[in-house]
Amino acid sequence: MKLFIAGHQGMVGSALVRRFAREPGASLLLRTRQELDLTQQFAVDSFFAAEKPDVAIVAAAKVGGIQANATYPADFLFANLAIAANAIHAAYRHGVKRLLFLGSSCIYPKHAPQPMPEDCLLTGPLEPTNEAYAIAKIAGLKLAQSYRKQHGVLFHSAMPTNLYGPGDNYHPENSHVLPALIRRFHEAKEAGRAEVVAWGTGTPRREFLHVDDLADACAFLLRLANPPDWINVGTGSDVTIKELTETVAAVTGFTGRIAWDATKPDGTPRKLLDVSRLATLGWRARTGLRDGIGQTYASFLAEKVAGGLRG
């Protein structure tokens, strides 16, 4: 099996490389963005024509935080539409037998029921701060579904919850909550600070999946004879931001005080995926949050020493 992993240098892509490197019979086909810019239709088509992969996983995307999404909505919409359209169309044209497209839980409506089932897609308005990104991802997922319906190709999608793990982005302003906390508590410990001020009340609940569990779920989905068009991938359980913060503090060895600045926004009270469909099919996440954060902190330290910390 010749497997093309698009976006293999990203957090998800590198977890997929780790997972499929030990898959018997899999030969990995990898291109950096410099070697193959997936927004370029001709280049993508030529690549698929020449290499003829059997299977493709689309883990490449233009990803960013609230600020970047708000400032550059055209870039997020265009790049993600182009990546999805080019990869899916070229895969179809050049005989890819199976394609897995990565969506995201942020493409469900802002006021979706909790936990969020797969069929709440397109039932209400999106979260305005990442609307451009979400619309492009919804288009990608619908493209995969439409090619499957019209052409009979086995193209389908996975919808992961919030991910964390090796290779995460630790940008001080532009990173997700878990890597941001790891960086802040690590730096506070290093500087000997007595207090860290956390945003909001700490009461919102969020779900976190280790990226190696996601990669394992992708391998599982690619083995199903008749996978759903899209399926949620999460742990099925959530924690409060306060619990998460205290866990990160403990893992990093920060022994000072945690203060809560309740004047800062909390965001939506709960965001949890309904993972019952995937559980019924026979897959569950294995990594506990405390262990996963411990491993991620170890990777953070190693990446920092090697000078390869992102952000």
Ligand SMILES: NC(=O)c1ccc[n+]([C@@H]2O[C@H](COP(=O)([O-])OP(=O)(O)OC[C@H]3O[C@@H](n4cnc5c(N)ncnc54)[C@H](OP(=O)(O)O)[C@@H]3O)[C@@H](O)[C@H]2O)c1
């Ligand atoms: N991280 C999460 O919490 C999360 C949660 C749910 C879903 N997902 C989904 O998982 C996928 C991957 O996310 P991630 O967290 O791994 O992001 P990431 O770490 O930023 O990785 C994205 C990868 O895509 C590559 N890329 C971007 N534009 C490209 C282009 N035009 N041509 C070729 N490659 C390009 C990037 O290359 P460069 O390194 O050169 O920029 C990078 O290697 C996305 O679809 C995202 O929606 C992520």
